Amino acid sequence: MFRQPLSPKGFLTLLAIVALLSLPFIIRHEYWIYVLTIGFYYAILASTWNVMAGYLGRVSFAHAAFAAIGAYASALSVLHLKVHPVLGMAIGTVAGAVFSFFIGYLSLRLRGVYFTLSTLAFAEIFRIIVTVEYEYTRGSLGLETEHLIVTMSYIPYYYVALALLLGTVFSTYLILNSAFGLKIMAVGNSEEAAEAIGIDSAKVKVVTFLYVSALTSLAGAFYGHFIGLVSPEVGAFDQLALIIAMTVVGGMGTLPGPVIGALLLEFFSEYLREFGIFRLLIFAGLIIVTVRFFRRGLYGTLKERLISVGGSP
Amino acid sequence: MKTVLRAQSVTKSFGGLVAVRNFSMEVGEGEIVGLIGPNGAGKTTFLNVVTGFLKPDSGRVFFMGEDITGLPPHKICIKGVARTFQLIKPFSKMTILDAIAAGALVRVRSKVEAYRRAQEIIEFLRLRNPERLCGSLNVVEEKLVELGRALATKPKLLLLDEIAAGLRPSEIEEMKKTLKLIRDEFGLSLVVVEHVMPLVMGVSDRVVVMSSGSKIAEGRPEEVASNPKVITIYLGERRGRARG
Numbered sequence: 001m002f003r004q005p006l007s008p009k010g011f012l013t014l015l016a017i018v019a020l021l022s023l024p025f026i027i028r029h030e031y032w033i034y035v036l037t038i039g040f041y042y043a044i045l046a047s048t049w050n051v052m053a054g055y056l057g058r059v060s061f062a063h064a065a066f067a068a069i070g071a072y073a074s075a076l077s078v079l080h081l082k083v084h085p086v087l088g089m090a091i092g093t094v095a096g097a098v099f100s101f102f103i104g105y106l107s108l109r110l111r112g113v114y115f116t117l118s119t120l121a122f123a124e125i126f127r128i129i130v131t132v133e134y135e136y137t138r139g140s141l142g143l144e145t146e147h148l149i150v151t152m153s154y155i156p157y158y159y160v161a162l163a164l165l166l167g168t169v170f171s172t173y174l175i176l177n178s179a180f181g182l183k184i185m186a187v188g189n190s191e192e193a194a195e196a197i198g199i200d201s202a203k204v205k206v207v208t209f210l211y212v213s214a215l216t217s218l219a220g221a222f223y224g225h226f227i228g229l230v231s232p233e234v235g236a237f238d239q240l241a242l243i244i245a246m247t248v249v250g251g252m253g254t255l256p257g258p259v260i261g262a263l264l265l266e267f268f269s270e271y272l273r274e275f276g277i278f279r280l281l282i283f284a285g286l287i288i289v290t291v292r293f294f295r296r297g298l299y300g301t302l303k304e305r306l307i308s309v310g311g312s313p
Numbered sequence: 314m315k316t317v318l319r320a321q322s323v324t325k326s327f328g329g330l331v332a333v334r335n336f337s338m339e340v341g342e343g344e345i346v347g348l349i350g351p352n353g354a355g356k357t358t359f360l361n362v363v364t365g366f367l368k369p370d371s372g373r374v375f376f377m378g379e380d381i382t383g384l385p386p387h388k389i390c391i392k393g394v395a396r397t398f399q400l401i402k403p404f405s406k407m408t409i410l411d412a413i414a415a416g417a418l419v420r421v422r423s424k425v426e427a428y429r430r431a432q433e434i435i436e437f438l439r440l441r442n443p444e445r446l447c448g449s450l451n452v453v454e455e456k457l458v459e460l461g462r463a464l465a466t467k468p469k470l471l472l473l474d475e476i477a478a479g480l481r482p483s484e485i486e487e488m489k490k491t492l493k494l495i496r497d498e499f500g501l502s503l504v505v506v507e508h509v510m511p512l513v514m515g516v517s518d519r520v521v522v523m524s525s526g527s528k529i530a531e532g533r534p535e536e537v538a539s540n541p542k543v544i545t546i547y548l549g550e551r552r553g554r555a556r557g
């Protein structure tokens with residue numbers, strides 16, 4: 001009686017998708033459409049970070065940096081190679097994959113903290129290069145880039161971001177429920193035990209990191225062509241902190257958790273704008289309270305309660 | 314009898330401490346070999362060398378006649394050597410079914426097939442409610458899952474590091490039966506590292522005694538038990554323990 005029946009879960013998922021699809025017809029306010037689109041962007045980043053931290057058990061500090069890699073690679077190829085932003089986004093994705101392969105190959109073979117330190121170093125080096133190479137990147141002023149879609153409304157972007165998010169969540173769902181997903185979780189639980197049962201842990205880690213980083217770069221590239229400006233801010237540390245907060249608040253190690261956390265925090269951070277200087281304070285307070293009363297995040301704690309109510313042996 | 318494992322003059326030291334010294338042993342097909350010795354004798358270190366978790370300073374390890382010295386652990390598992398850990402390493406956040414299925418993946422590609430094999434092993438070990446998380450089990454169940462995970466890799470040689478530690482006498486009796494059944498049903502060879510004498514003496518065809526990294530005795534359980542050198546070591550250890 002432990003396994004949740006699939007139908008209510010599937011039903012809720014479907015309901016959420018339908019709701020998100022129809023939201024632009026209900027909310028007639030362009031500003032909130034914009035906020036939700038940004039929310040989807042963060043939801044992708046939180047979802048992919050969660051695969052690393054929540055399932056593979058490896059903390060990457062280069063997550064925001066990979067979004068920036070995607071954004072810059074795409075913006076620069078649109079600018080210099082005169083390609084369409086869609087192709088630019090593909091190039092951005094490949095750039096993320098290539099960088100993550102090298103970082104992963106060099107540092108994921110080592111034990112946990114070395115990987116985290118390597119990603120931190122990489123993110124910092126990347127930020128410095130982007131800021132210093134003014135000639136190419138316009139430094140901290142930011143690089144202007146073409147918009148993905150020529151439109152007066154945010155609604156088309158809303159649907160593109162939603163499609164990217166659904167694609168990310170769905171492919172992640174498939175991977176985690178595949179044989180490879182079992183290997184990811186095995187390595188995340190105990191790398192040595194995973195090795196002992198024949199799992200090539202280095203390979204599992206490198207492939208997972210590559211998948212996660214490529215998707216993150218894709219999201220970053222989209223973000224650039226949505227805003228029309230790519231700056232070092234995209235890869236900044238506060239962005240990383242926000243992604244981590246979103247994942248933890250929503251529920252690390254669960255699939256819907258990061259999405260819920262991202263939308264919620266993005267909404268609050270916009271809503272709290274009018275509080276000016278107190279915004280960050282209230283924001284931090286909210287996070288601390290959530291983590292205090294929902295130890296496994298909002299969704300994670302809810303799921304745990306439902307399971308214990310549903311009756312286990 | 315075909316030789317499954319042949320370790321030849323294995324030496325492994327940590328800094329100045331020689332944990333395993335010029336140690337050799339063989340395991341035949343279908344044989345259960347007990348490996349005993351006082352704390353710090355080097356038993357776990359030897360298992361780590363055989364399974365690729367440690368590289369020996371010198372000496373070689375042959376499995377089914379093939380030199381496997383220095384291969385990474387997962388490759389050694391693919392060859393057909395499985396193990397359990399003295400300090401168990403459970404997949405705490407995974408279900409029993411998932412944990413054991415993860416072990417089956419080294420032999421089968423599909424998850425469905427892995428689940429089917431895991432289910433067989435779960436029934437064989439009589440584990441109840443395989444949907445429970447591995448982090449929520451009692452000691453016996455934890456040991457059985459550890460065992461099941463290793464069995465799922467379809468090994469020809471299984472190395473058990475103190476599988477009976479922490480079990481009650483009745484549970485040790487059960488474990489003894491289980492180990493013999495595993496040998497017969499799965500047709501594999503076992504190396505049983507153990508301090509629990511009733512288990513290791515009851516289950517082993519042959520016992521190897523290790524002390525300070527070296528082999529000091531070897532033979533049938535009753536021979537070893539009456540060997541003066543072995544008695545001295547164990548008495549000495551008991552005295553040492555009483556003092557400490």
Ligand SMILES: Nc1ncnc2c1ncn2[C@@H]1O[C@H](COP(=O)(O)OP(=O)(O)OP(=O)(O)O)[C@@H](O)[C@H]1O
Nearest residue numbers: 327330332350351352353354355356357358359399
């Ligand atoms: N990674 C390590 N680094 C340094 N010394 C180690 C390491 N592993 C083991 N040793 C030392 O090597 C010696 C042999 O240890 P080992 O764990 O192999 O003994 P054991 O026979 O398994 O003992 P026990 O019965 O207590 O499990 C001990 O003195 C131990 O302290």
Ligand SMILES: [Mg+2]
Nearest residue numbers: 356357358399
């Ligand atoms: Mg030991």
